Structures are given as C-alpha cells and as structure tokens.
Amino acid sequence: MADLLWLLNPAVAFVAGVVLSYNLRKVSARVQSRRGPLLWLPARWRDINGSKLLQPLYDIAKLLSKQTMIPHTATPFFALGPAMALLFALLLTLFVPVAGQAVDYPFSLVIVFYLLVGVTMAIIVGGTASASLFAAIGGVREIELMLSNEIPFILGSFALAIAAGSLSVHAMMGFNLLYNPFAAMAVFIAILVKLHVKPFDISEAESEIVGGLTTEYSGKLLGLLEITKLLMLFALSALFVDLFLWAPLPGLWAGAEFLAELLLVGAAIGLVNALFARFRIDQATKWLLTFSTLLSLVAVAMALIGRFVL
Amino acid sequence: MVRQIEPAQLRPAASELLAGDGRLMYATGVDLGVRGIKVDYYFSFDHRDRSRHTILRTYLDRANPVIKSITPLTPQADWSEREMIEFLGVKAEEHPNPTHLWLPLNWEELYSAGAEDKGAIHPKPLGVGVSDHITTMPVSTIPYGPYHPAFIESNYFKMSVVDEVVRKADLKLGFNHRSIIKLMERRDYYKGIYLAERVCGLCKAHHALNYCMAVEKIGDVQVPGRAQVLRTLVCEMERIQSHLMGIGIACDLVGFKTMLMQSLRVREDIQDSLELITGQRITNGFVTLGGVRRDVTEGQANFLRRKLKSLRAGMPELFEQMESSDVWVGRLRHVGVLKPEEAIRLGAVGPTARATGRRLDVRKNSPYAAYEAVDWDVITEAGCDSLARLKVKMRESMMSLHIAEQCLDLLRTAPAGIAAKVSELPCAEAIAKTEAPRGELLYHISSNGTNTPEYVRIRVPTFMNAYIMLKLIQGSYVADVPAIMGSVDPCYSCTDRVTVHKDVQIVRRNASG
Numbered sequence: 001m002a003d004l005l006w007l008l009n010p011a012v013a014f015v016a017g018v019v020l021s022y023n024l025r026k027v028s029a030r031v032q033s034r035r036g037p038l039l040w041l042p043a044r045w046r047d048i049n050g051s052k053l054l055q056p057l058y059d060i061a062k063l064l065s066k067q068t069m070i071p072h073t074a075t076p077f078f079a080l081g082p083a084m085a086l087l088f089a090l091l092l093t094l095f096v097p098v099a100g101q102a103v104d105y106p107f108s109l110v111i112v113f114y115l116l117v118g119v120t121m122a123i124i125v126g127g128t129a130s131a132s133l134f135a136a137i138g139g140v141r142e143i144e145l146m147l148s149n150e151i152p153f154i155l156g157s158f159a160l161a162i163a164a165g166s167l168s169v170h171a172m173m174g175f176n177l178l179y180n181p182f183a184a185m186a187v188f189i190a191i192l193v194k195l196h197v198k199p200f201d202i203s204e205a206e207s208e209i210v211g212g213l214t215t216e217y218s219g220k221l222l223g224l225l226e227i228t229k230l231l232m233l234f235a236l237s238a239l240f241v242d243l244f245l246w247a248p249l250p251g252l253w254a255g256a257e258f259l260a261e262l263l264l265v266g267a268a269i270g271l272v273n274a275l276f277a278r279f280r281i282d283q284a285t286k287w288l289l290t291f292s293t294l295l296s297l298v299a300v301a302m303a304l305i306g307r308f309v310l
Numbered sequence: 311m312v313r314q315i316e317p318a319q320l321r322p323a324a325s326e327l328l329a330g331d332g333r334l335m336y337a338t339g340v341d342l343g344v345r346g347i348k349v350d351y352y353f354s355f356d357h358r359d360r361s362r363h364t365i366l367r368t369y370l371d372r373a374n375p376v377i378k379s380i381t382p383l384t385p386q387a388d389w390s391e392r393e394m395i396e397f398l399g400v401k402a403e404e405h406p407n408p409t410h411l412w413l414p415l416n417w418e419e420l421y422s423a424g425a426e427d428k429g430a431i432h433p434k435p436l437g438v439g440v441s442d443h444i445t446t447m448p449v450s451t452i453p454y455g456p457y458h459p460a461f462i463e464s465n466y467f468k469m470s471v472v473d474e475v476v477r478k479a480d481l482k483l484g485f486n487h488r489s490i491i492k493l494m495e496r497r498d499y500y501k502g503i504y505l506a507e508r509v510c511g512l513c514k515a516h517h518a519l520n521y522c523m524a525v526e527k528i529g530d531v532q533v534p535g536r537a538q539v540l541r542t543l544v545c546e547m548e549r550i551q552s553h554l555m556g557i558g559i560a561c562d563l564v565g566f567k568t569m570l571m572q573s574l575r576v577r578e579d580i581q582d583s584l585e586l587i588t589g590q591r592i593t594n595g596f597v598t599l600g601g602v603r604r605d606v607t608e609g610q611a612n613f614l615r616r617k618l619k620s621l622r623a624g625m626p627e628l629f630e631q632m633e634s635s636d637v638w639v640g641r642l643r644h645v646g647v648l649k650p651e652e653a654i655r656l657g658a659v660g661p662t663a664r665a666t667g668r669r670l671d672v673r674k675n676s677p678y679a680a681y682e683a684v685d686w687d688v689i690t691e692a693g694c695d696s697l698a699r700l701k702v703k704m705r706e707s708m709m710s711l712h713i714a715e716q717c718l719d720l721l722r723t724a725p726a727g728i729a730a731k732v733s734e735l736p737c738a739e740a741i742a743k744t745e746a747p748r749g750e751l752l753y754h755i756s757s758n759g760t761n762t763p764e765y766v767r768i769r770v771p772t773f774m775n776a777y778i779m780l781k782l783i784q785g786s787y788v789a790d791v792p793a794i795m796g797s798v799d800p801c802y803s804c805t806d807r808v809t810v811h812k813d814v815q816i817v818r819r820n821a822s823g
Contacts, residue, residue, distance in 0.1 A: 032571035133452055137474070137788065198565060199637050206459045207563045207792040277638040278565025280789045281474075 005101040006094060010231075013093040013238075016259075017230030020237060020266040021056045027270030060226050068219030073131035081126015082217070082224040088118035089231040096238045097169060099258040100248070107167045109157060112239065116194065119232060120146055123225070127213025138212025141281050142203040148288040149193040155296035156186030159303035160243055169242060177244040179306070183299035184244045188268075189292050191236045193284075197269055199276040202284055237265045312365045317377055320351070323366055324380045327353045332364065333657055334380075335752055336769035337390035339370075339398045347375050347398060351387075352741070352752065352769070356675035357668075363676075363741065370400065379405035386657035389777055412484035412806070452788065456485055463802045471788055479783045481776065486806040491766050498761040499525055499599060499735070506753075507593050509768065510804040512552040515544050516746040518597040521766075523678060524755040525599055527740035531732050536724040537601030538680040543717035544588065544596050545679065545744070546710040550621070551580040552747035553707040560700055560796030561632065564641040569632055576624045579617045586610055601729030611718045618715055625711070629704045642697040646782040646794035649694060656778050660749020660771045661706065662798055664690045665698040672745035684716040696797035703799075735759070746771055748799055770804035 022037060029036025037052030070078060092115040094103045105111065124142050127135040157172075159180055164172040177184045193200040204212035211217075214225055241261045249257050279287065315323050328334070332353040339349040347370040355362040370377060379402035381387045392411045394400040402408065409415075454467035461467075466482035490509055494502045506521035507514045519541055526533060533541075558573035581591045587606050588594035596602055606614075632638055648658065653666040663670040671688040673681045689705045691698040739756035749771025758764040779798040783791055 028568075032568045033575045034571060137452075140474075201565065202789075205565060205789070207565070208789050210459060274568045275635075276566070277561065277569075277635055277641055279637055280641060280787065282787075283637075283640055 006098075006103050009093045009096070009098050009102065010090050012098050013096075013231050013234040014227070016098075016238075016262060017234040018054060018056050020233050020262065021230060022053050023263055023266040024233070024270040024273065027267045028274040031271065031274035056226070056230060060223050060230075063218075063223035063226060064220050066219040068221050069216075070221075071130055071132070071216050074216070075129045075131075077125050077129035078216075079126075079221060081122050081124075081129060082221045082228065084122035085119050085126070085228045086224045086231075088115050088122060089228045089235065091115055092119065092235050093231055095169065096235045097173065097242045098238060099254040100170075100173070100246075102169065104168055104170045108169045109161060109167045109172065112169065113154060113157075116236075117146070117150070119228065120194070123213055123228070126221075127215075127217075130216035132216045134209040134211065134215040135213050137209045138203045138215070141209075142213060144281055144285055145193055145200065145203060145288075148285040149190050149292075152186045152288065152292040152296040153190035153194075155293070156183045156190065156299050157243065159183040159296070159299035162300065162303040162307055165307070169239075173242050173246045173248075175245060175247050180299055180302055182295050182302060184240075186292055186296035186299055187243065188240060189288075189295070191240055192269065192272060193288065194236055195233060195269065198273040199279045200284055201278055202281050205278055233266075234262075237262055237269065240265050311363065312367050314367045317349075317368045317370055320366065320368055321378050321380055321383065324351060324353075325383050327364060327366070328384055331355065331358055333357070334384055334386040334390075335657075335750070336767070336773070337380075337387055337394065338754075338767050338769075339394050339400055340756075340765050340767075341372070341398060342369075344372075346370050346372050347400060349377060349394070349400065350754070350767075351380070352754070354743075354750075356672070356743075357670055361676040365741070375400045376403060377401065378403050381405050381407075384657075385655065385777070386774070389773060411482070412487060414484075415482075454791070461802070465802045469783065469788070469791070474788050476783055476786055476788060476791065479780050481780055483802060483806055486802060488806070491768060494766040495763060499732075499763065502763065502766065503598060504595070506768075507595065510746075510770070510801055511592060512555060512801065513548065513746040513748065513751070513804070514593050515541075515548045515597060516744050516751055517768075518595075519545060519679070520742050520744045520746075520751050520753045521755070522597050522599050523742035523744070524740045524753045525735065525757075525763075526732070527742060528738045528755065528757045529599075529732055529735045531600050531730050533601050533730055534725075534727040535680070536605075536721070536726065537728045537730075539683070539717050539720045539724050540602045540606060540728065541597055542680040542684070543606070543714055543721075544584070544594065544602075546714045546717070547580050547584055548594075549710045549747045550625075550707045550714075551577050551584070553703040553710075554580070554625075556747070556796075556799040557629075557632075557700055557703055560642075560696075560793070560799065561638065563792035563796035564638060566632075566635070566638050569628070569635075569638070572628055572631070576621065576628050579621050579624070583614050583617045586613055598729060600732045601727075603729070605726075605728050606721060608722070611721055615715070615718055618711055618718075621711055625704075625707060639697060641790075641793050642695065642700065642797065643693075644695050645790045646696045646786060646797060647694050648778060648782060652781075653694075653778075656781065657774050658749075658778050659774050660745070660747075661699055661702040662749065662775050662778060664688065664706075665702045666694045667692045670750075672743045672750050676743055678742070678744060680717065680720065681713075683720060684713050686713050686716075696793050699797040739764075748772060748801060748804075749775060770801065772800045772802065772805045776800045776802070776805060 026036040037055060039051055039053055041049060092112065095108050095112050096102060124139045128139040160172045160176055160183055161167050163180065196204055214222065217225060241258060245261045332355050335352040335354050337351045339347050342348050349368050349370055351366040353364040377400055379391055381391055382404060389411060391402045391405055392408060395402055395408055396410060396413050451468050451470045456464045456466050464485040469476045469479040490505050494505050502521055503518050506517040509517045554573045554577040558570040561569035584594060585591045587610055588596040588604065648666055650666040650668065653663050653668060659670060667690050669688045669690055674688050686709055689702055689709055691702050735757045737757060737759045741752060741754045744751050751771060752769040754767040756764040775798050779794060779800055782794050786794060
C-alpha cells in the first residue's frame with residue numbers, strides 16, 4: 001500500500017501549490033509594507049471578507065466557469081498548448097518526491113529535466129500559436145531565458161548526481177546544501193528563472209508586453225495555465241527541498257519536515273520576488289551565462305573532487 | 311511683452327527670437343469671429359533674463375487662415391501647430407507632419423459634405439483611406455494602448471519594431487479630451503479655479519495657483535504675504551507627493567513593485583498633512599483668487615513639522631534603497647539619453663531639462679509666490695539618462711522639504727490676512743507661469759470685462775516632454791520603453807486639456823422635457 005502513495009502526488013502538489021502561492025504573496029506583501037492576504041480574520045470582519053488562503057482556488061474556479069475566447073488567428077496548438085503543459089506538469093509531480101514518495105527510476109533526474117522543458121515548451125507553442133505580437137515577443141524572451149538557464153540548472157543538479165553516483169532523484173536526496181552550496185545556489189537561481197520570479201519575469205513583463213505568452217488566453221484555457229503554474233511552483237520548490245534540504249526522518253515526521261522546508265523555500269522565493277527589479281533580457285542572459293554558469297561549474301568541480309580525489 | 315506682426319513676418323520674427331536663445335513655449339490661436347483668428351507664439355527668455363517673455367501675435371483672415379509653419383525652424387512648434395491645424399483649421403504651410411494628434415485619424419471622413427457648419431458628425435466605417443500614419447503603416451508594430459498596463463491614462467502609442475529595437479514611434483492623444491478650456495470660458499472666474507484644479511490629479515494646486523495668478527495679474531490684485539507663503543507651502547508639498555508617486559511608478563514600470571509600495575507608504579505623510587491643512591487629500595481646493603481659502607494655525611504647523619521630520623528620515627532611506635539595487639540602476643543607466651543640445655533644441659522643461667544640466671526652473675527664472683523669501687537652489691544632474699531624471703526628482707523632493715520647513719517658520723512671523731479682495735476685472739490679458747512638478751506650466755487668460763474669461767489657454771509641461779519622450783524611444787529597446795516613459799513621467803490627461811473650437815450646440819432641456 002505504501003508503495004502506491006506516489007499516486008497521491010498530483011493532489012498533494014495542487015493543495016501544496018495553493019499554500020505556497022499564499023505564502024509567496026504574503027511574504028511579498030510584508031516586504032512591501034502591506035498586510036497581504038489574510039489567513040485568519042476577526043469574526044466581525046467575516047461578513048464582508050474571508051480567509052484568502054484559497055484565493056488561487058477561487059481564481060481558478062472563476063476562470064474555469066468563464067467563456068473561452070479563441071482568437072481567429074490562432075492555430076489548434078493554441079488550445080493544445082495549455083493542455084499539454086498541464087499534462088507535463090502532472091507527470092512531473094509524480095517524479096518529484098513528496099516526503100520521499102515518488103516514482104523512481106535509475107535515471108529519473110533526466111525525466112524531470114525533460115518534463116520541465118516540456119511544460120515550458122508547451123506554453124511557448126500555445127502562446128505563439130495565438131499570433132499575438134506580445135506573445136511572440138514573450139516567446140522569444142522565454143526561449144532565450146531557457147537556453148541560458150538550462151546549462152546552470154543541469155550542471156548544478158548533475159553535480160549532485162556525480163556525488164551520489166546515480167541519476168535517480170531518490171539516491172541524490174539529502175542535505176546537500178552543506179556538501180555542495182554552489183550547486184544549491186545555481187539550482188535555486190535556475191528555479192527562480194523557471195518560475196518567472198522578479199528579476200527574471202522578463203517573458204511576462206506586464207508593463208512591457210502586457211501578459212507575454214498568456215496575453216490572448218482567457219477562460220478555461222487560462223485556468224489550465226493557472227493550475228500548471230501552481231503545480232510548477234510546488235514541483236520546483238519540492239525539487240529543491242528534496243535535493244538540498246532533505247534529512248530522512250521516520251513516518252509522519254518526514255511529512256512535517258517536508259512541509260516546513262517547502263514553506264521556507266517558498267518564503268525565500270517570495271523574498272527574492274519582492275527585492276528585485278526586472279532584468280532586461282540581454283542583462284539576464286548575460287548574467288545567467290556568466291555568474292550562474294560559473295557557479296554551476298564550480299559545483300561540478302567540487303563534486304568531481306569530492307568523488308574522485310578525496 | 312506682445313509684438314504684433316503680419317502673418318508673413320512670422321518666420322523672420324520667430325527665427326530672430328530663436329537666434330536670441332528664446333524658447334518657444336507654445337503656440338495657439340483664438341477664433342475671434344469677425345476680427346479673424348488671433349495666433350499667438352509664446353517665447354520665453356527667462357532662462358537668460360528674469361521674467362522676460364515675448365508673444366508674437368498675428369491676425370489671420372478667417373476665410374483663409376494661412377500661416378507659414380515655423381516647425382522647420384524649431385521642432386518645439388510641432389505639436390502646437392498640429393493642435394492649431396486640428397482645432398482651428400489654420401493651414402500651417404510647410405509643416406513636415408500635419409497628421410492628426412488629438413482628433414480621430416478619419417476625422418475628415420466623419421464629416422459628410424456640407425455638414426461642417428452644423429457640427430453634425432455622421433460616422434462612417436473606420437479604415438477607409440486613413441491618412442498616412444504609423445498606426446496604419448504596414449510594418450511590424452507594437453501597439454501600446456489605448457489601454458495598456460504601462461499607462462495610467464489611456465492613449466494610443468505605436469512603435470514599429472525591428473529586432474526589439476524601436477525604429478519609429480508615434481503617439482495618438484485625445485482619449486481624455488474634456489474641453490476644459492472651453493468650459494472655463496462659460497463659467498465665472500471662481501468656478502474656473504475648480505476646473506483648473508481638475509486638469510491634472512497630481513499637479514492640481516499648481517494648476518489652481520497658476521489660474522489664480524493669471525487672473526490676479528489681470529485685476530492687479532496684491533496677494534497678502536501670508537497667502538504667498540501658504541501657497542508656496544502647499545505647492546512644495548504637492549511637488550513632494552507628485553515626485554514620490556512618479557518615482558514609484560518609474561520603479562513599477564521596470565518591475566520594482568516593492569519600491570512603488572514603499573514610496574506610496576512614505577507619501578502618506580504628505581497626504582495626511584495636506585488633508586489636515588486643506589481638508590482634502592487630492593483636489594485640495596486651497597488656492598483661491600486673491601489668496602488662499604484657509605489659514606494654517608500654529609497647531610497645524612506643528613503637526614506638519616512632525617510629518618516633514620519623519621519624511622526627512624524616510625525619503626533618503628527610500629532613495630538609498632532604490633539606488634543600492636543594481637538591477638534597478640542597470641535598467642535606467644545609459645537608457646534614454648537626452649543630450650544637452652537636444653534638450654535645448656526640443657525645448658525640454660522641468661526635471662527632464664534639469665537632468666541634462668540645464669538650470670531651467672520657473673521658481674528661479676520667473677519667481678512667484680514666496681520663492682524669493684526662502685533659501686533654495688535649482689537641482690541639476692549631468693547624467694542626461696533616465697537615472698539622472700529620477701535622481702533630479704529625488705533630490706528635488708528633498709529640496710521641497712527644505713522649502714516647506716522654511717515656509718512653516720515664515721508663517722510664525724507673517725501678519726494675518728490670507729486673501730485680498732478681488733474687485734472688477736478690467737479688459738486685459740495676462741500670462742502666468744509656475745513650475746509644476748513635471749515642469750513649466752503656462753496659463754494665458756484674457757478678460758473682456760465680464761464675469762467670464764474671454765479665453766483661457768493652458769500649456770502643460772507634458773506637452774513638451776511627451777514629444778521628447780517619443781524621440782528618446784526611437785532607437786531604444788522595447789524593454790526600455792517603460793523605463794523611459796517612467797523617467798519622463800508624462801501626464802496625458804494634462805496634455806489632453808485643449809478645447810474644440812467649433813461652436814458646440816448646448817442642448818437645453820426645458821421643464822417639460
């Protein structure tokens with residue numbers, strides 16, 4: 001029975017994604033001297049207001065109940081894109097261990113890479129299929145970001161694979177933040193880019209290109225994209241927890257540890273989101289290709305030295 | 311000083327004034343009926359000699375209002391002359407780009423033949439034979455607007471883009487057009503203050519003050535000293551709140567939402583103070599003809615001192631946080647560089663001009679209110695880029711704080727009496743200028759002896775700066791467009807203040823319906 005717990009991963013991912021989204025907005029709001037969404041509020045306020053914990057859920061429910069407008073210039077990929085992205089994201093959650101529970105193969109890290117790229121590619125294909133100018137610019141920016149971001153991400157996580165001698169996510173799990181802090185930094189930055197967190201939200205820069213790739217989406221298709229976003233937020237935060245902050249504990253303690261660390265990573269992401277302005281695309285690619293790549297190379301070197309020299 | 315010339319003399323006279331380092335502030339016309347169309351070109355020399363202005367005035371035949379455009383001499387006349395072409399039907403010959411700026415692009419088609427005099431518009435489908443304009447050109451263009459997240463107000467802004475570099479940009483205004491000037495002509499002088507205050511949401515006290523100053527000049531009203539100090543106080547507090555808002559929005563446009571929120575938090579102190587002394591947070595209704603409406607007591611002054619003290623700590627901290635963000639500085643440095651000679655050629659005003667090192671500030675050049683009585687200096691920066699423009703605003707708000715504190719001290723000794731009596735206004739005209747947060751603001755009011763002004767003309771600072779913004783955007787990256795826009799801080803609602811000169815039929819409903 002316990003072997004099949006990974007089947008619950010998508011559901012856990014969705015619920016935890018909602019909580020993480022709340023966490024992110026709350027942290028951003030506190031940094032911005034705002035109150036932010038309320039978790040609990042006094043009884044005398046409840047007739048006009050409620051807890052905002054489930055706000056992402058309300059948003060998605062609203063979007064799913066609305067009419068979907070499809071521009072006449074759009075190709076069939078416009079509708080296919082969000083569905084594919086959601087599918088990839090759901091598959092991804094199966095491979096990211098939740099408190100140690102996940103599908104595992106000896107090469108599951110590679111599958112995780114491909115599924116992550118798959119989500120991004122599906123969104124790019126769907127967005128550019130709308131024939132919107134803003135989506136086109138957003139798509140170009142997204143691809144540029146992805147190209148410059150994959151190198152540090154893959155190198156950073158391969159450093160752990162080298163240290164563990166295996167490409168299985170399970171075999172790599174551990175408190176690797178201590179053993180290879182450079183890999184942790186490189187992977188954390190890469191996660192920021194993949195989640196479009198503040199200095200890297202270039203492909204959906206509101207004041208420049210409106211909604212970027214998602215400009216033309218509405219209704220149910222936008223709802224699917226929102227679900228994908230929540231799943232991605234969870235999957236990437238959980239991946240970081242698994243790879244760098246995981247300490248094996250028995251039974252329910254593992255779940256508690258996982259949740260606490262997840263919220264910690266979420267808070268860190270929220271903090272970064274609030275503390276930065278947006279990079280221009282050339283600045284971002286340059287920065288990723290120099291600083292971030294250098295970090296990941298150092299991480300690989302450390303792993304090689306740790307495994308073969310010491 | 312008004313110099314009357316023949317229409318044919320306009321170009322030589324204008325080039326002579328421009329050669330004497332004159333700035334063309336504005337050009338506008340008034341339809342005087344049988345006397346023809348009066349066209350005024352306002353030149354300012356106050357950056358050389360204190361308060362020196364020259365108006366070139368010429369009368370055109372109403373049947374055939376032809377004028378030689380002076381836009382080939384100076385681009386400062388470009389939008390002014392397009393405005394005259396659109397609203398007065400003046401034919402500005404040799405104008406390089408006589409397309410519609412405010413009116414719809416298919417304005418000519420909207421009128422069916424013979425309907426012009428009746429003012430009836432018969433709409434036809436858009437897009438048939440629209441004149442040559444970037445919005446109709448077959449290039450890969452990016453539309454900004456009429457509604458776009460980067461704009462607070464609606465306007466239509468289109469750029470043709472190659473490889474994320476903007477090749478050509480054009481602006482279409484007129485979405486917020488409210489004919490405020492025409493409304494002023496139909497209301498008495500006191501009601502004009504309220505209209506002036508509603509031209510802009512951020513420079514409202516300056517608009518009201520400027521209107522009052524022009525009317526006071528017509529009536530030769532001596533404003534009491536205490537009122538002058540109070541006017542200075544409110545205007546400087548307004549400058550602080552406007553600059554904080556402008557800086558915050560410039561931050562938000564490059565993605566720094568946190569700094570927008572923080573600057574709004576710091577700005578609350580000013581809003582609270584304004585609410586205490588004027589009763590309102592936004593449209594203050596503080597300035598009136600002959601003085602101000604309310605006095606500031608010593609108790610209120612103490613409250614203000616406390617608030618200003620907390621700002622003196624809060625604002626430098628905020629600005630330091632911004633400047634220590636490398637990403638933010640990297641987005642603004644060397645972006646939208648306006649060279650000093652270009653600033654002079656294009657007629658930049660306000661912080662945009664001062665960021666190129668030009669000492670252009672109406673408060674020093676043509677002093678008004680109590681700016682002579684306080685100790686302050688014009689803020690300039692030499693950077694010429696977007697960062698320099700924002701730095702000018704930062705340092706200027708600190709200077710405004712300094713002025714406001716001195717005003718509070720002056721209030722202690724200023725004798726009582728906050729408003730002079732305004733009696734009959736003679737047949738006369740006057741121009742008045744103030745330094746609004748975004749730059750030089752100009753009002754021209756003419757009185758015909760009745761209780762309503764004959765005409766009112768307003769030149770807002772964005773009129774010059776938005777034109778420069780377009781020039782800056784050409785050749786920059788698409789991603790830099792919001793950064794440039796945020797640093798210039800245009801106010802399109804201000805720019806859309808102008809009037810329709812065709813006689814508008816007022817439909818009067820009688821009691822029976």
